[in-house]
Each structure stands twice: as structure tokens, then as C-alpha cells.
Amino acid sequence: MAGDALSWGRYPRVRAPRVLPFPDRHGNLPDGESSLLPYGNGRSYGDSCLNDGGALLRARQLDRFIAFDPATGILECEAGMLLAEVLDRVVPSGWFVPVTPGTRLVTLGGAIANDVHGKNHHGAGTFGRHVLDFDLLRSDRGLLHCSPTSEPELFAATVGGLGLTGLITRVRLQLRRIDGPWMITESIRFRGFDEFFALSAKSAARFEYTVAWVDFAAKGKALGRGLFSRANHAPAHPLHRPAAPTRRLVMPFIPPLSLVNRVTLRAFNTLYYHRQRRDVAHATTHYEPYFYPLDGIGQWNRMYGPKGFVQYQCVVPPADAPATIARLAREISAAGGGSFLAVLKQFGDLLSPGMLSFPRAGTTLALDFPFEGTRTLRFLDRLDDIVGAAGGAVYPAKDARMSGARFRQYFPAWQAFAPFIDPRFSSSFWRRVES
Amino acid sequence: MQRVLIAGATSAIAEATARIFAERGARLHLLARNASRLADIAADLRVRGANEVTVDTLDMTDTGAHLPAIEQAIARLGAIDVVLLAHGTLPDQDACEASVETTLRELDTNGTSTIAFVAALVPTMRAQGTGCIAVISSVAGDRGRQSNHTYGAAKAAVSTYLSGLRQRLRPAGVNVLTIKPGFVDTPMTAAFRKGALWAQPSSVAEGIVRAIDRGAGEVYLPRFWWVIMFVIRHIPEFIFRRLKL
Numbered sequence: 001m002a003g004d005a006l007s008w009g010r011y012p013r014v015r016a017p018r019v020l021p022f023p024d025r026h027g028n029l030p031d032g033e034s035s036l037l038p039y040g041n042g043r044s045y046g047d048s049c050l051n052d053g054g055a056l057l058r059a060r061q062l063d064r065f066i067a068f069d070p071a072t073g074i075l076e077c078e079a080g081m082l083l084a085e086v087l088d089r090v091v092p093s094g095w096f097v098p099v100t101p102g103t104r105l106v107t108l109g110g111a112i113a114n115d116v117h118g119k120n121h122h123g124a125g126t127f128g129r130h131v132l133d134f135d136l137l138r139s140d141r142g143l144l145h146c147s148p149t150s151e152p153e154l155f156a157a158t159v160g161g162l163g164l165t166g167l168i169t170r171v172r173l174q175l176r177r178i179d180g181p182w183m184i185t186e187s188i189r190f191r192g193f194d195e196f197f198a199l200s201a202k203s204a205a206r207f208e209y210t211v212a213w214v215d216f217a218a219k220g221k222a223l224g225r226g227l228f229s230r231a232n233h234a235p236a237h238p239l240h241r242p243a244a245p246t247r248r249l250v251m252p253f254i255p256p257l258s259l260v261n262r263v264t265l266r267a268f269n270t271l272y273y274h275r276q277r278r279d280v281a282h283a284t285t286h287y288e289p290y291f292y293p294l295d296g297i298g299q300w301n302r303m304y305g306p307k308g309f310v311q312y313q314c315v316v317p318p319a320d321a322p323a324t325i326a327r328l329a330r331e332i333s334a335a336g337g338g339s340f341l342a343v344l345k346q347f348g349d350l351l352s353p354g355m356l357s358f359p360r361a362g363t364t365l366a367l368d369f370p371f372e373g374t375r376t377l378r379f380l381d382r383l384d385d386i387v388g389a390a391g392g393a394v395y396p397a398k399d400a401r402m403s404g405a406r407f408r409q410y411f412p413a414w415q416a417f418a419p420f421i422d423p424r425f426s427s428s429f430w431r432r433v434e435s
Numbered sequence: 436m437q438r439v440l441i442a443g444a445t446s447a448i449a450e451a452t453a454r455i456f457a458e459r460g461a462r463l464h465l466l467a468r469n470a471s472r473l474a475d476i477a478a479d480l481r482v483r484g485a486n487e488v489t490v491d492t493l494d495m496t497d498t499g500a501h502l503p504a505i506e507q508a509i510a511r512l513g514a515i516d517v518v519l520l521a522h523g524t525l526p527d528q529d530a531c532e533a534s535v536e537t538t539l540r541e542l543d544t545n546g547t548s549t550i551a552f553v554a555a556l557v558p559t560m561r562a563q564g565t566g567c568i569a570v571i572s573s574v575a576g577d578r579g580r581q582s583n584h585t586y587g588a589a590k591a592a593v594s595t596y597l598s599g600l601r602q603r604l605r606p607a608g609v610n611v612l613t614i615k616p617g618f619v620d621t622p623m624t625a626a627f628r629k630g631a632l633w634a635q636p637s638s639v640a641e642g643i644v645r646a647i648d649r650g651a652g653e654v655y656l657p658r659f660w661w662v663i664m665f666v667i668r669h670i671p672e673f674i675f676r677r678l679k680l
Binding site for chain 2: 025026
């Protein structure tokens with residue numbers, strides 16, 4: 001493929017990865033001895049989309065629509081299609097993807113394999129809940145039709161199964177009705193985590209999408225401040241109709257040093273926190289800048305410089321969530337605050353359909369850290385100590401470093417999951433955490 | 436509404452080009468060997484907005500089948516606004532060197548069969564007095580190089596044939612477009628290590644449609660290949676013979 005197969009965090013690196021073509025969904029898996037792993041659009045952050053020593057299947061080539069019924073909103077297509085391609089086709093017909101992560105540059109197969117979630121988790125649950133069925137190509141059993149009722153165990157293993165149970169070739173998905181491409185949004189300043197929790201509780205019923213940005217570079221009493229964002233799809237004809245964004249920036253090269261450091265971060269966060277003059281700001285915006293602000297900057301991951309970055313996303317159970325989040329925040333603030341991209345969200349209690357699905361009731365926190373070697377690794381281990389003690393979990397799709405012991409603690413279903421792994425499939429992530 | 440005939444429709448560049456026509460609401464008729472892949476592509480193009488998509492299986496090296504396939508296409512489409520020929524292989528030069536039979540087969544697949552199909556189209560297009568015959572040749576046809584001169588010879592024949600046909604059909608109102616892609620990241624080139632010169636099929640497809648729209652006679656895709664091939668064509672033979680291109 002053009003360039004190398006990297007993960008989004010650009011850490012860790014696999015030297016000269018072998019990427020095998022897979023252009024025909026009726027085709028067979030490639031012959032050979034090497035282990036296989038589907039590689040979609042490379043948006044997993046760590047090593048769950050890498051297969052050091054084995055081969056990657058270029059699943060992105062499966063990018064054909066099969067059928068779309070504008071009356072029912074049922075979309076059937078090949079699994080390498082990007083959410084962006086789906087949206088371009090279905091939004092003009094009045095439909096939207098039922099769940100979307102913070103980038104539309106992921107494949108449908110990847111969205112299933114990581115059972116992704118979005119700002120509407122409190123109402124819609126994970127992506128996997130909206131998947132009607134899919135085809136799974138395995139080395140031992142051939143092509144299998146999986147749904148909650150047909151091969152239900154394999155379905156549950158594959159949703160959130162990190163690509164290890166076989167190659168998803170075809171997907172049927174239930175879309176969600178919309179009146180138009182616009183969003184009505186509110187941004188509310190909050191001064192502490194208690195305010196965040198109150199806003200979350202108050203907004204869950206009235207707003208389909210909620211999420212918060214937190215200033216982890218703040219110190220002392222200011223720590224815990226941020227902006228709470230809540231939104232709904234707009235009716236067909238909102239008063240103000242902004243145009244679809246056209247400008248696209250690209251990070252054209254990798255700077256020699258990370259552009260994200262303590263100085264730039266404190267300055268940026270302070271400006272961002274004060275960007276709105278009032279405590280509440282209302283707006284009507286197109287769905288693209290609302291859901292996908294970073295997709296507007298191509299290759300933004302390069303801003304962390306040649307060493308790359310790691311993302312840490314955890315979820316902590318509802319009972320002690322306020323105390324646990326405060327403990328994590330103090331640890332992060334003391335270490336310099338990570339990056340600007342810090343997100344806090346209250347998950348709902350809808351059950352995730354996958355055996356290894358990450359989302360569960362509680363509060364999730366996600367943020368990036370420029371990778372600085374063992375210093376970063378030791379620091380993240382300390383966060384794991386807090387999350388582990390609270391009975392939480394860390395998101396494998398974003399992970400490049402958690403210990404095997406932690407993974408097995410966070411995902412006790414791993415033992416029940418393991419027998420469903422395709423005998424020819426493996427990943428760098430799985431080999432790291434299974435023992 | 437454009438009426439578009441595509442031969443070699445399962446090739447990556449052809450499929451990417453068909454998507455652009457489908458999004459414009461075109462009516463398409465697709466020809467290729469593999470019926471199941473044709474059906475997949477036709478379904479995709481329908482969802483993308485094609486007015487109608489019909490398919491027919493055809494092995495392009497079976498020149499006797501060309502005329503019936505063209506008649507069938509006209510019956511389906513009514514008339515033809517755009518024909519795109521995109522079938523082909525990338526022969527291994529060492530295998531060609533080892534077998535005269537392989538060399539001749541590759542010349543047929545990439546050269547003679549293309550010329551035969553175009554020749555079979557000419558009466559129809561001339562009678563229509565409008566439309567565009569767009570054919571994917573290659574930068575490889577611009578000069579024979581040690582690494583793939585069998586492929587290059589076939590494409591050179593195609594380019595030369597089209598160059599003359601372009602002059603010939605101009606008074607009739609029919610445009611002939613020679614498309615010369617450089618390195619494109621497709622299943623045909625899966626075995627190669629890809630560098631900065633490599634383009635994606637979707638960007639080549641955009642260039643093809645743009646060239647068809649503006650009635651161009653010849654297009655290098657991506658465009659910088661014009662410069663590269665200008666230089667390569669003008670290297671004196673006494674130097675060129677020593678190069679390992």
C-alpha cells in the first residue's frame with residue numbers, strides 16, 4: 001500500500017508490514033503460513049490494528065454498497081467502507097449513522113470490531129447494537145452469516161473482537177432518521193467535576209449528544225473546569241443554515257519535536273476555555289464540524305512529532321465516578337496535562353453486545369499524551385492503578401501499553417472470548433495481553 | 436444523462452471512474468469476464484446514484500465477441516456518449532523472456548484486443564457523430580524499457596493507433612482520448628513496493644473524467660508524468676541503452 005501501515009498514534013511501529021490485497025468479498029483468505037489481521041483505515045491508536053511478524057489484510061478495498069433502502073434506512077454494504085462514504089450517500093436521503101465516533105474516517109468493519117461509541121451512548125448504546133447482521137470470513141469455517149440470532153456467540157465475539165475472529169466482509173446496518181445535516185448545539189462552561197456530573201444528569205433525557213472537554217492543564221482549584229457540549233439534530237429548516245465546510249487543512253510534515261508541550265498546552269487550553277464570552281453559547285452547525293472537528297485537519301496525529309503519541313481512554317463505574325475522575329485528574333494535571341484533546345462523557349447503562357466491548361455504565365475519560373518513552377509508560381501505569389482499583393477498564397482500540405494482567409482484569413470475558421479467535425488470526429495487541 | 440460503456444469494468448481504475456459517472460446519474464453498461472464481480476459493482480453503482488446499470492460478460496481477447504457485445508450495449512444504452520476501455524494485465528518481463536507464447540498473449544491482452552475493440556466501435560461512433568472513446572494506455576508505451584518492454588510495446592501500439600484515429604474521427608465529431616497513467620496502486624500492481632510516485636485509482640479516475648469532460652486528446656495521470664515521460668523520451672539512445680529503468 002502507499003506508505004506504511006501505521007496505527008494512528010504512530011507508536012508502536014512495525015517495520016515493513018506485509019499488507020495483502022483483499023479486493024473481492026467472495027474471495028478466499030490468502031494462502032500461506034503467516035498470521036492475518038484485518039487492517040481498515042488505520043485509526044486504531046495503538047497496536048490493535050498491527051500484526052508484527054504477520055500480515056495485514058487490506059480490508060479497506062471492500063468499499064462497495066450493496067443495497068440502501070431510503071424508506072427503512074437499512075444499509076447493506078461491504079465492510080471496508082468508511083463512515084464518511086456512508087454519510088455522503090445517506091445524509092441527503094435523510095438518514096444518519098446510528099452511532100459515530102469522533103472521526104468519520106473509520107471503516108464499518110473497524111466500527112464493529114471495536115464496538116465503537118459516540119456522544120449519544122447514553123441513548124443509543126454502542127455501534128454493535130445497530131448492526132443487523134454481517135458476514136464473517138474465517139480460515140476454518142469459511143464465510144458465516146452472523147447476527148444476534150444466527151451464530152449469536154460468534155456475533156458477540158466479533159463485535160468488539162478486535163478483528164481476531166475473522167474478516168468481516170459485509171455489514172447490514174440500521175440507520176437513524178434525520179431531517180437535515182444540521183445540528184443545534186449548546187456549549188456550557190463548567191467550573192468543576194461536580195458541575196459536569198450535574199449537567200450530564202440534567203441533559204441526558206433532552207439531548208441526544210453530550211460530551212465535555214476538560215482543561216487538564218489547569219492547576220489547583222481551577223482543575224475540573226471545562227466546556228460541556230450538548231446537541232440534537234436540527235429540524236428540516238432551522239433558522240440559520242450553515243453551509244457544509246469546504247476548507248481542509250493538512251499537517252504536511254512531521255515536526256522534529258512534539259508541538260504539544262506544557263507551554264503550548266496551558267496557553268491553548270486557557271484560550272479555549274475562555275473562547276465563549278458567556279457561560280452558555282448556542283449555535284447551529286453542520287454535522288461535520290460538530291462530530292468531526294479533527295477530520296478537518298488531515299494527518300493531525302503528526303503534530304506529536306516523530307515519537308508519536310498514546311491515547312488513554314478509561315471508563316470508571318458510576319458509584320465512585322466523581323472521586324475516581326478527580327483522582328485521575330490530579331495525577332494528569334501533575335504530569336503536565338497530557339494534550340488539548342481531553343474528553344469526558346457519561347456512558348448510559350445500555351448493554352454493549354460484544355464480549356470484549358469497552359463501553360459500560362459509568363464515566364469515560366479520554367486523552368492523548370505525547371509519547372516520551374518510559375516516563376509516559378510509568379505514568380500511564382499509575383493511571384491504571386487508579387482505574388483498576390475502581391473496577392474500571394481501558395479501551396483496547398486506543399491502547400499501546402497496558403499490561404496483560406490489567407487487560408485480563410478489565411475484560412474478564414477474555415477467557416470465554418479466546419476460543420472464538422480464528423486459528424490464523426492474531427495481532428500485536430493480542431500477543432501482548434494474552435499472557 | 437450520460438450513457439457510458441465500460442470494458443474491463445472490474446479493473447480498479449474503471450470501477451473508480453464508473454463511480455463518478457454513477458454519482459452524476461449516468462446510465463452504465465459494464466463488460467468484464469467475471470460475472471459475480473460485475474454484479475457487485477453494478478449493485479454499488481446503483482446505490483451511488485446510477486440511473487441504470489446493465490452488465491454483460493466478455494473476454495476482451497475473444498475478438499469475435501466484440502461486435503455482438505457492442506450491439507448489445509447499444510441496445511441497452513440507446514446511444515453511447517462515453518466508452519472507456521480499461522482491461523489489461525501487467526506482464527512479468529522475465530516470464531515473457533522465457534516464453535514467446537507468453538509474450539504474444541500479453542501483446543494480445545494489452546494491445547491487439549484493445550485495438551480490435553476500438554476498431555469495432557468506430558462505425559457506430561462515426562454514425563453517431565458524437566461521443567468519446569477513452570482508452571487506458573500507459574506511460575510505459577512512451578519508450579521501451581528493460582523492465583517491461585512487452586507491456587510497453589503493446590501500449591505503444593495502442594497509443595499510436597489512437598493518435599491516428601483521433602485525427603480520423605475529429606471531422607466526424609468523435610473524440611478519442613488516450614489515457615496514460617503512471618504508477619497506480621491497484622490489484623494489478625499489488626506486488627510492488629509503493630513510493631511517492633504512486634497514485635490512488637480514485638484520483639486517476641477524477642483525472643479521466645475531467646479529460647473526457649473537456650474533450651482532451653491525451654492525458655498523463657497524475658499530470659506530473661508528462662514531465663517525467665518528456666525527459667525519458669528525450670534521453671539519447673546511446674545513454675538510454677545503459678540505463679536500468
